[in-house]
Amino acid sequence: MLTIGIESSAHTFGVGIVSKGKVLANEKLMYDVGTRGMIPSKVAETHVKNAKTVIRMALEKAGVDMREIEGVGYTRGPGIGACLQVGQLAAKTIASGLGVRIVPVNHAVAHAEITKHEAGFKDPVTLYVSGGNSQLLKLSKGPERRYQILGETFDIGVGNMLDAFAREIKLKPAWGSTVAKLAAKGHYIPMPYTVKGMDFAFTGLLTYASSLAGKERNEDLCYSIQETSFAMLCEATERALLLTNSDELTVCGGVAQSSRLREMLAGMCKEHGMRFGFAANEFNADNGGMIAYVAERMLNSGVSAALDRCDIEQRYRIDKAVVY
Amino acid sequence: MRKLSEGAEARVYLAKMFGSNVVVKVRHAKAYRIMELDENLRRTRTRREAKAMVRASEAGVRVPELFALGEFSIYMEKVTGSLLKDARQRGRYGEIGRMLAKMHGANVIHGDFTPANIMITPSGPCVIDFGLSEISESAEGKAIDLLLMKRSIGDRDYRTLAEAYGSGYAGSKQIFSRLADIEKRGRYQIRTLM
Ligand SMILES: Nc1ncnc2c1ncn2[C@@H]1O[C@H](COP(=O)(O)OP(=O)(O)O)[C@@H](O)[C@H]1O
Ligand SMILES: [Mg+2]
Numbered sequence: 001m002l003t004i005g006i007e008s009s010a011h012t013f014g015v016g017i018v019s020k021g022k023v024l025a026n027e028k029l030m031y032d033v034g035t036r037g038m039i040p041s042k043v044a045e046t047h048v049k050n051a052k053t054v055i056r057m058a059l060e061k062a063g064v065d066m067r068e069i070e071g072v073g074y075t076r077g078p079g080i081g082a083c084l085q086v087g088q089l090a091a092k093t094i095a096s097g098l099g100v101r102i103v104p105v106n107h108a109v110a111h112a113e114i115t116k117h118e119a120g121f122k123d124p125v126t127l128y129v130s131g132g133n134s135q136l137l138k139l140s141k142g143p144e145r146r147y148q149i150l151g152e153t154f155d156i157g158v159g160n161m162l163d164a165f166a167r168e169i170k171l172k173p174a175w176g177s178t179v180a181k182l183a184a185k186g187h188y189i190p191m192p193y194t195v196k197g198m199d200f201a202f203t204g205l206l207t208y209a210s211s212l213a214g215k216e217r218n219e220d221l222c223y224s225i226q227e228t229s230f231a232m233l234c235e236a237t238e239r240a241l242l243l244t245n246s247d248e249l250t251v252c253g254g255v256a257q258s259s260r261l262r263e264m265l266a267g268m269c270k271e272h273g274m275r276f277g278f279a280a281n282e283f284n285a286d287n288g289g290m291i292a293y294v295a296e297r298m299l300n301s302g303v304s305a306a307l308d309r310c311d312i313e314q315r316y317r318i319d320k321a322v323v324y
Numbered sequence: 325m326r327k328l329s330e331g332a333e334a335r336v337y338l339a340k341m342f343g344s345n346v347v348v349k350v351r352h353a354k355a356y357r358i359m360e361l362d363e364n365l366r367r368t369r370t371r372r373e374a375k376a377m378v379r380a381s382e383a384g385v386r387v388p389e390l391f392a393l394g395e396f397s398i399y400m401e402k403v404t405g406s407l408l409k410d411a412r413q414r415g416r417y418g419e420i421g422r423m424l425a426k427m428h429g430a431n432v433i434h435g436d437f438t439p440a441n442i443m444i445t446p447s448g449p450c451v452i453d454f455g456l457s458e459i460s461e462s463a464e465g466k467a468i469d470l471l472l473m474k475r476s477i478g479d480r481d482y483r484t485l486a487e488a489y490g491s492g493y494a495g496s497k498q499i500f501s502r503l504a505d506i507e508k509r510g511r512y513q514i515r516t517l518m
Contacts (some may be wrong), residue, residue, distance in 0.1 A: 186396055188360045196456060197436050231357040231365075239332040243440075267356035 009079025073295020151198025186223025
């Protein structure tokens with residue numbers, strides 16, 4: 001069976017094609033956020049323009065014909081309404097045109113599941129770190145499995161925090177990757193560090209670092225905000241692993257592309273003799289491959305939705321989605 | 325020294341000093357974070373933990389007696405009993421609520437107020453692990469103390485605890501309403517600690 005997955009929750013329009021758990025294509029086109037941030041209607045407009053192209057790119061890459069597609073998945077949420085609608089519409093059009101089954105997918109579940117699959121893990125604790133989200137997750141037991149949130153940010157996601165700081169010092173925001181570059185040449189300045197059990201908060205850190213902009217070297221600020229925020233994530237993660245008696249950790253989401261964060265998590269796991277895994281970067285950025293992967297699993301489990309029930313949900317929390 | 329536990333941030337040892345049992349809590353270095361940050365954290369947390377223990381004790385809360393303080397280590401009384409999370413008998417939630425009321429009355433925020441950090445002794449509950457404590461008036465911090473416990477125990481036990489807390493702490497009304505706010509923010513689902 002060939003399943004196509006469409007992702008459009010934010011600035012990426014992504015299309016993936018999966019067959020038997022194998023990602024054959026994972027193509028995308030992105031709206032350039034630049035330094036101005038996201039204007040939902042502009043992003044959605046770009047997605048509309050790009051949709052056909054990305055679908056064609058994916059089919060070509062997989063070497064298949066549209067008529068061979070037997071299942072469709074799309075991101076139901078969480079995300080920006082106007083953006084989600086474009087993917088939803090594309091997915092519904094394909095499904096009704098081909099007369100095949102369609103299923104809505106939770107974006108965060110898709111990140112966690114594709115990463116578990118790629119790492120070859122069974123029952124990991126998952127640190128999900130993207131722009132708007134920073135959560136510690138573990139799948140519940142029992143017949144209806146859902147991701148439980150063990151800990152999460154009290155305020156903003158670590159990606160948005162790093163990006164807000166990047167803007168503050170006139171860098172391009174990109175999940176902290178521009179901050180990371182400067183950080184390589186920095187020295188440590190003590191900054192607020194907030195962890196409560198398995199939860200954490202970033203605004204205090206952001207406010208403090210921003211207040212030093214122009215007064216301290218940007219390199220030092222980037223180094224310190226990165227080291228501090230990642231150490232916070234590591235500490236909460238370590239606590240989650242120990243509390244749940246887990247011996248596997250995965251990290252996923254946009255910020256999971258950070259080699260420094262990975263290095264810290266790997267070091268922490270090594271100290272405890274735990275296994276640490278992550279997926280290729282194409283799956284940490286927003287992508288359609290992970291949507292197709294989860295959609296295929298859902299369709300194989302007999303789950304699908306009638307076309308008129310295929311909605312979107314901007315605040316679709318991960319712990320509301322059943323995992324198959 | 326025999327190791328009692330290996331926690332996320334500290335190792336707890338049992339030692340004999342002058343013939344009596346002493347618990348030594350040592351915050352060990354974490355190689356995954358840079359040394360300056362690591363040492364700062366461990367030093368301030370060790371000091372803060374000791375200070376909170378003393379404040380709580382002065383407020384009439386049963387905590388292990390503080391014997392001595394090192395840069396990264398605390399020497400304290402060995403408490404006999406089992407953790408509330410492992411305890412056979414049901415916890416005495418009224419007493420626990422009163423203890424939290426006294427702590428908050430003295431502006432001691434525990435920071436990790438869960439059944440893993442309360443020991444049930446023959447003479448009643450004893451609060452341990454002030455490792456994430458703060459001395460602060462913050463309603464948010466106090467509400468999170470309540471919330472962490474609420475998430476980890478049953479509804480009935482929580483009601484018992486909340487009632488005792490309410491009558492033991494004059495500022496409790498504000499804390500309950502903050503707790504309701506936090507829960508409304510929607511980030512918190514009931515999560516049971518495994
Ligand atoms: N004063 C004490 N008396 C007896 N046991 C203790 C004492 N302090 C800690 N322990 C034991 O050590 C464990 C870990 O101590 P704790 O202070 O909670 O550290 P952690 O920060 O690692 O949770 C506790 O769960 C308890 O079993
Ligand atoms: Mg403890």
